[in-house]
Structure formats: C-alpha cells, structure tokens
Amino acid sequence: MKASSFRYIFPEPFNSLKRNSWMSVAAIVTMAITLLLCGVFWLLVMNINANATMMESQVEVKVFLADDATEADSISLKTNLESLAGVASVTFVSKEEGLDTLIARFGDKDRILAALGSNPLPDSYTVTATEPEDVVQIAEAAETMDKVQAVRYGQGTVENLFATLNWIRTIGVGIMVLLSVSAVLLISMTIRMTVIARREEIRVMKYVGASNWFIRWPFLLEGMFIGFLGALIALAIVLFSYDKLIDYMVQNLIFLTYISLKDVIFQTSAVMLFGGIVLGALGSIIPMRRFLKA
Amino acid sequence: MIIQMTNVCKKYEKGKAALNDINIEIQKGEFIFLTGQSGAGKSTMIKLLFREILPDEGQIFVANRSINRLNNVEVVRLRRNTGVVFQDFRLMETKTVFENVAFAMKAIEEPWFLIKRRVPEVLEKMGIGDKADSFPRQLSGGEQQRVALARAVINRPMIILADEPTGNLDPDTSDDLMNIFSQINAEGTTIIMATHDKRIVNEKRKRVLALKGGELVGDAVGGWLL
Incomplete structure (x- = not known):
C-alpha cells in the first residue's frame, strides 16, 4: 500500500465514530477506566517500591x-x-x-x-x-x-513489605488483565458495527482489487483512536488527582516516602498512551480476522 | 488467449454439480455470451473467473496464469484486471454517483487529481455526465447500471464480467446498455456476459457458450443455441 493513500483512509475512523457514537463512547469510557486503574496501580507499585528501597537502605x-x-x-x-x-x-x-x-x-x-x-x-x-x-x-x-x-x-519488616508488594502486584495485574480483556472486547464490538455498516464498501473494495491493508487500515485506526482517546482521559484524571492525593497522604502518613509526579510523568504518560493504542489495535484485529478474510 | 478453463468442476455443498468438466478458451477482445436457464451454472462461471470461489477440480488460467493458487497480492492484481457488473447494481446508497465511481479508483490508490479527471470522463461516456451529484435512489434502473458499469471500467480492466446486467431493465434500456458494452468491447476489452435474454443474444451475433445443468452444451458464434 502506498503511504500517500492514507489521505483516503484517515477520514474513515472519524466517520465511523460519528456513525456509532454511543458504542464509541462506551468503548472510550471502558478504555479510560481500564487505563485509569492501570495507571493507579502503576503509581501505587512505584510508590511501594520507593518505600521498600528506603526501608531496605535503613536496615x-x-x-x-x-x-x-x-x-x-x-x-x-x-x-x-x-x-x-x-x-x-x-x-x-x-x-x-x-x-x-x-x-x-x-x-x-x-x-x-x-x-x-x-x-x-x-x-x-x-x-x-x-x-x-x-x-x-x-x-x-x-x-x-x-x-x-x-x-x-528489622526481622520480618522488609520481608513483610515485599510479600505485601508482591500481593498487590499480583492482584493488580490480575485486575488489569481482566479489564484489558473487557476493553478489547468492547472495542471489537464497536469495530464490528463499523464493519457491518461498511460491508457494501468492503465488498466493492474487494471486487475492484483494493489491497488488504487498504481495507484494514481504517478499522485499525478506529480502534487505535478509541484506545488513544480513552488513554488521554485516564491520563488527565491521573495527572490532576495525583498531587492532591499525595498532599493528603503526606499529611496523614508522614513516615512514608512518596514519588513526586514530575519524576514519573513521562513514563506514566508513555505507558498509558501506548497501552491504549495497543489495546485499541488488538480490539480491531479480532473483527477484521472474522470479516475480512480473502 | 486471455482465459482458459480446463476440466473445471464445481460442486454445490449438497454434492450436486454446479459445473461439470468445463473446457473453454477465450481470446483477448472477444465478446462472449454465457447462456442458459437459471441454475445452469452461469453465475458460478462468473464467480470462478474473478475468484470469488475456487474450482473443486481443473485449472483456470487468466492471462496465462493459473488462478487456482494465488497469494493475496496476486488476487489483488487479478481483481484489478477484471471489472464486474451485477444484475442488482450493488451501488453504495449513501454515496453520490461520482463518489461511487471514484471509490473504485480510491480503493486501488490512484492519486486524487487523476480521479477528478477520469471519473467525469467515464460518466460522460456512459451518458450520465449530468448525474454525478445524484444518489443511486434518484436514478432509473438503466442509469444505475451505467454507474455500475462506469465503476467496473474506471480502472481500465482487461476483462469485464457481467452477470445478468440487463436482468432488471426494460428492452429499450437494455439495448442502450448493450450499445455501451459493445463500445467498450470495440476498445479492446474482453467481455463475458451471462444472460438469459434471448432477444439480445440473437441480435448481437456474438460467440455464445451455452450451459445446461452445469454442462457446456454449445460453443458457436450466432444466436441462442438452446
């Protein structure tokens, strides 16, 4: 496929988002919730790690x-x-x-x-x-x-801390996996609506010899765009609320150490946005495999 | 030779033969009528030729290449060399005439300046130059079929496959459409048209491949063979 052909492809995801607006909103919100929880766990684990390191160094x-x-x-x-x-x-x-x-x-x-x-x-x-x-x-x-x-x-203190950390990680990863699966499924349902709405166009594209990637890209982009929007919302919530939460924690749990947002803002943003785009792409591959067989 | 079928068999899922041991050769630039009653295997032939379905047995060659085993890129190339027209037009209802035809050029990634130039030319040639901004539902059947034909020829394929293109049209409209097909054929495009319209076949005096119950029962230039 030619790179210049993207000018024909780029408008399609936006048309579809308008056409299936409610479904798209649901997918975006699910994605936002998923990534918000992922972000919260990510920051929680980072903070616990920081505390563990501090306590270790004090042993x-x-x-x-x-x-x-x-x-x-x-x-x-x-x-x-x-x-x-x-x-x-x-x-x-x-x-x-x-x-x-x-x-x-x-x-x-x-x-x-x-x-x-x-x-x-x-x-x-x-x-x-x-x-x-x-x-x-x-x-x-x-x-x-x-x-x-x-x-x-400090017999036990550090060991206990690490055991707790591992539990939180395991549970966190479990919840994140479940949420990711549901986000992927919801996106795939949204994309399926688009595939169905565009099945006439897909048929014509096949008849006249459009390349498979020319047919696939609009759906892939739609999924990635939904993921990206969800990630953006989740990221905004994390960025706005993290400092406030840490201020509250600092006042009430003085003996712990906290990571300041500016130290992790780049990593957190990158992980969440990338995660959103990847999950969105995954969600759009599922219906494409079923509907776009050669 | 642009198309060759050797010992082609195709069965329906129930096991009944849709086509049985078909052997034909078609030269570049020919105008072929595929005739026969409903269920004789005309549509199956058309579908085999643009590889919507694959034969159970035998070989199909298009431009000296077997199309039985093609990878995705080769299927794309085959489809770009083959335009298709159907009885039910298969136009996109939400797009204008211009957009319907331009869509076929966009799909094979032609540059926009070429689309803007070529689509009006072809619509003009089909006699619907003034309908570019209309939607399919605003057009008569004959006009809709011309849009479909414009879409089939816009990418300049070597072969046009038409499955009962006049099936939904009255005789006068059919004649107008047939004249456009003749004109396209005169420019060197091979045309294979499935039809059960005896009148058209008898008037055109072209080569006829007659099918009956999945068997090729006639292959001669002239009128209706059955």
Missing part, C-alpha cells in the same frame, strides 16, 4: 556486647564484624550514646533515668550492610561471636 544490624566484655574483647569483635562479607561499616555506640538516642526519641532524660535507676543499655555496634539481602547472614554470623549478648535487626 542495619545492632550487635549488643555482653556486660562482662573488656576493651580487648570489644576491639576483637569489631575486627571480626568488619571481616564479614557484605559489611559496609561498623560503628561503636557506647551505652551513654545509646541512652542519648533513646532520650532523643522518647524525651526527658531525668524521668527516664529516674524510672530506670541506672543506664541499663549495653555498649553496641551498629553494622550496616552493602546489600540489604546480606543483613540476615551478617546477623546470624554475629550471633555466634564471643562476648555478644544479643543481635537485633
């Missing part, structure tokens, strides 16, 4: 020394900890510093001391890992070392 191992540990014990423990694979840094935290941190977190020094009598905290080492996956290994190795009273790290 550190606290190694508490036994009360009877001498200075020499302490130094040899430090050397042992530093020799472990995956250890980035080992920092000594004296029992006084430990108490200061506690006070900084919970307030009033005098009242805490009064309640506790004396400082009950042991000296400790804060070990950070180069890779979050190494944390468990490091903790287990540290537990077997001499003069170690206890080892603490």
Whole structure:
C-alpha cells in the first residue's frame, strides 16, 4: 500500500465514530477506566517500591556486647564484624550514646533515668550492610561471636513489605488483565458495527482489487483512536488527582516516602498512551480476522 | 488467449454439480455470451473467473496464469484486471454517483487529481455526465447500471464480467446498455456476459457458450443455441 493513500483512509475512523457514537463512547469510557486503574496501580507499585528501597537502605544490624566484655574483647569483635562479607561499616555506640538516642526519641532524660535507676543499655555496634539481602547472614554470623549478648535487626519488616508488594502486584495485574480483556472486547464490538455498516464498501473494495491493508487500515485506526482517546482521559484524571492525593497522604502518613509526579510523568504518560493504542489495535484485529478474510 | 478453463468442476455443498468438466478458451477482445436457464451454472462461471470461489477440480488460467493458487497480492492484481457488473447494481446508497465511481479508483490508490479527471470522463461516456451529484435512489434502473458499469471500467480492466446486467431493465434500456458494452468491447476489452435474454443474444451475433445443468452444451458464434 502506498503511504500517500492514507489521505483516503484517515477520514474513515472519524466517520465511523460519528456513525456509532454511543458504542464509541462506551468503548472510550471502558478504555479510560481500564487505563485509569492501570495507571493507579502503576503509581501505587512505584510508590511501594520507593518505600521498600528506603526501608531496605535503613536496615542495619545492632550487635549488643555482653556486660562482662573488656576493651580487648570489644576491639576483637569489631575486627571480626568488619571481616564479614557484605559489611559496609561498623560503628561503636557506647551505652551513654545509646541512652542519648533513646532520650532523643522518647524525651526527658531525668524521668527516664529516674524510672530506670541506672543506664541499663549495653555498649553496641551498629553494622550496616552493602546489600540489604546480606543483613540476615551478617546477623546470624554475629550471633555466634564471643562476648555478644544479643543481635537485633528489622526481622520480618522488609520481608513483610515485599510479600505485601508482591500481593498487590499480583492482584493488580490480575485486575488489569481482566479489564484489558473487557476493553478489547468492547472495542471489537464497536469495530464490528463499523464493519457491518461498511460491508457494501468492503465488498466493492474487494471486487475492484483494493489491497488488504487498504481495507484494514481504517478499522485499525478506529480502534487505535478509541484506545488513544480513552488513554488521554485516564491520563488527565491521573495527572490532576495525583498531587492532591499525595498532599493528603503526606499529611496523614508522614513516615512514608512518596514519588513526586514530575519524576514519573513521562513514563506514566508513555505507558498509558501506548497501552491504549495497543489495546485499541488488538480490539480491531479480532473483527477484521472474522470479516475480512480473502 | 486471455482465459482458459480446463476440466473445471464445481460442486454445490449438497454434492450436486454446479459445473461439470468445463473446457473453454477465450481470446483477448472477444465478446462472449454465457447462456442458459437459471441454475445452469452461469453465475458460478462468473464467480470462478474473478475468484470469488475456487474450482473443486481443473485449472483456470487468466492471462496465462493459473488462478487456482494465488497469494493475496496476486488476487489483488487479478481483481484489478477484471471489472464486474451485477444484475442488482450493488451501488453504495449513501454515496453520490461520482463518489461511487471514484471509490473504485480510491480503493486501488490512484492519486486524487487523476480521479477528478477520469471519473467525469467515464460518466460522460456512459451518458450520465449530468448525474454525478445524484444518489443511486434518484436514478432509473438503466442509469444505475451505467454507474455500475462506469465503476467496473474506471480502472481500465482487461476483462469485464457481467452477470445478468440487463436482468432488471426494460428492452429499450437494455439495448442502450448493450450499445455501451459493445463500445467498450470495440476498445479492446474482453467481455463475458451471462444472460438469459434471448432477444439480445440473437441480435448481437456474438460467440455464445451455452450451459445446461452445469454442462457446456454449445460453443458457436450466432444466436441462442438452446
């Protein structure tokens, strides 16, 4: 097919959209809802990922020394900890510093001391890992070392977060697939109406020897255009509401981190518009296969 | 030789033969009448020749090429070399006369300047130059068939296949239409016309292929053979 022939093809999708206006609106709305949910899940997953990364980077191992540990014990423990694979840094935290941190977190020094009598905290080492996956290994190795009273790290927190993330992803993907299928089906029904409305023209085109692509393009373009319009609506809703939602979240869930829209606007727009066009094209291929056999 | 059929058989779904062992040769520029009663196999012949259906047995050659096995591109080429006209005109009701004819040129992707030039010329030749902006329902049967014929010849095919083109027309209108067919034939286009109109066949004195019950029972120049 000649590229210049598109001048004959381009007006057709618009004629069809006018002819089947209600069906087209339904298809566009379904497409918009599908892509809106896809967009929301996409941003949700991105935000959860960002939080997971942040929490991972904060994971550190606290190694508490036994009360009877001498200075020499302490130094040899430090050397042992530093020799472990995956250890980035080992920092000594004296029992006084430990108490200061506690006070900084919970307030009033005098009242805490009064309640506790004396400082009950042991000296400790804060070990950070180069890779979050190494944390468990490091903790287990540290537990077997001499003069170690206890080892603490964010057991379970990160694992739970990842498990939750995977669940959200699975459910999200499932819902997106179902919605995509329904959007594709609705588009294919719309295109089928167009095929039926134009069956006389299709017959004449075949009789006079129009190439298959010349016959197909108008239907393909119609599907792609419906997908594109749906994506545009969904994208507009996402872009207008995301900042407002994040403002609300920031005020109410302070301890989480949020991705700002300008960091993801390009990716999100590209994914949604491309997704809409691809789903629209898929929707128009189905009726074409059935009706336009040579 | 532009068309050759060798041992062509075509069965209906029920197994009854629509065409049985047909052997014919048609030279370029011939005017052929396919005659016979309803159900004799005339329409089946026409459909085979523009490959709307395929033969069950035998070979069909158009311009020395077998059309039994063609890929999409070759089917497109065959159709561009073959114009078709039907008894029921098959015009698009929502398009004007000009648009109906121009549609055939758009479909094979001719440039617009050529369409604007050639469509009025051909409408003029068909004697309906003043009807370009009319819709099919505003025209008489004879005029509608001329539009259909204009659409069939606009891309200058080598062969015109006509299935009962005068079937819905009164005798005078039929004669006018036949004169246009003769004129197209005189310009070198091969014409194959299925008809059961004895009067036309007897007047034109062209080669007649007579079909009866799916068999070729006559092949001679002259009048009605049955």
